[in-house]
Amino acid sequence: MSSIYDCAVIDLGKINSDQGNITVLESSDFIFPVKRVFYLFDIVGGESRGAHAHKECHQFLIAASGSFEVQLDDGKYKRQVFLNRPNMGLHIPPGIWASEMNFSSGAICLVLASHTYSEVDYIRNYEDYLKYCNK
Incomplete structure (x- = not known):
């Protein structure tokens, strides 16, 4: 079973340019193969999403625009992570209850x-989820 301490904020790096910055993601950058990509947008400022756990799926969250917080819960301990830079991402392994909240207006x-x-x-x-954790 994963713990909140297995969740990691990872700096994806960025290439600076006079025309703007770029962050490159390649399959070798991840500890898991990426099989699905989706994004949340048009969320009313201050609202929440998520509030679930996965049994097998790893997730990697990036604040592509704006900011939001992620509350992580392993059934015993809780931790909150603030994401607000598009070159930083949060890895959430299976077995962690995660809630995304306090979205800034226009966040992605x-x-x-x-x-x-x-x-x-x-x-x-x-x-x-708590019953699942105690198996």
Whole structure:
């Protein structure tokens, strides 16, 4: 079972240029193969998303624009991470309850996932999650 200490903020680096900056993501940059990419946008400022855990899927979150916080919970400990730079990302391994919250107006949350969508991989009820943690 993963713990909140297995979650890591990773600097993806950036290449500075007079025309703007660029961050490059290549498959070798990840500890998991990326099988799905999606992004959250048009979220009302201050609102929350997420509030679930995955049994098998790894996720990597990037604040592509704006900012938001991620509350991480392993059933025993909680930790909060603030994402506000597009060259920084948060790896969330399976088994962690994660909630994205306090989105700034216009924020975009880019998510790279190790698995394609499968509803059976999700734990959406917190009480069920705590039971899952205690197996």
